[in-house]
Amino acid sequence: MQRMAFMIRLKPEKIPEYKDLHANAWPGILKQISACNIRNYTIFLRQPENLLVGVYEYHGDDHDADMARMGEDPETRKWWALTDPCQMPLESAGPGEWWSPLEEVFHHD
Template sequence: MTQRMGFCIGLKPEHIAEYKRLHAAVWPDILRQISASHIRNYTIFLREPENILFGYWEYEGEDFASDMAAMAADPMTQKWWDICMPCQAPLASRGPDEWWARLEEVFHLD
């Protein structure tokens, strides 16, 4: 069963160009890990001048927690996050175990 998931986070203004550059050429190992984690249709949008990132993906696996743990344990993903995370500004209202704040789906049309 496909689960649609949306997330948001702030983006530090001084890192916008770097973040765009990074995501224009995502490392192949990262793309492989995302796919291996059963994530499809992954998209990140940026809203300026508020500098809010909105991420959307569809999860098609059977054990989300396990797939996310495998992604977090991947050495290349850790290196990617080490570069990307300093660019981001987590929302104060995010959950205690969240970096990107998860959004509630309130409407969908296929």
Template sequence: MQRMAMVTGIKPEKIAEYKRLHANVWPDILDQISQCNIRNYSIYLREPENLLFGYWEYHGNDFAADAAKMAADPKTKEWWVLTDPCQTPMPNSAYGEQWSMLEEVFHHD
């Protein structure tokens, strides 16, 4: 198992919409997350900085392949059409990078 985390910004005027979407995530999206070996997935909001922090545990053997599988899924693409406009990538993100992966620097069980 590998712990992974990511961060992105959120537009203040889109916070309510983003919360509404995530209060009723489509079953197909939840199923796709599970099929891609992601477990214990959470997204947190930090205000007033307007940051989203995502955390999950990856239980697969090839994260790049699972991430590509998720990105190719038609329902996931449809979901991202709704969620991506709510977000603002970090200032130094690579072109097209919606979420920036974070490096784990400490963990305690």
């Protein structure tokens, strides 16, 4: 199991829309997340900076392959067409990077 964490900025005018989408997440999206070996997935919002932090446990063997499979799912692509316009990459994001990965520096069970 790997713990993963990512960060992105949320557009201030999109906060209510983004919260509503996630309060009513589509069953197919939740099923796809689980099918791609993601467990205990949480997204946190830090205001007033409007930072989203996504944290999850990955229980598979090939994270890149599972993320590619998720990206190929038609329902996921429809979901991202709604959520992506709410977000904007961090200023420090690398080329082609959307959600920026975070380095784990401490964990305690």
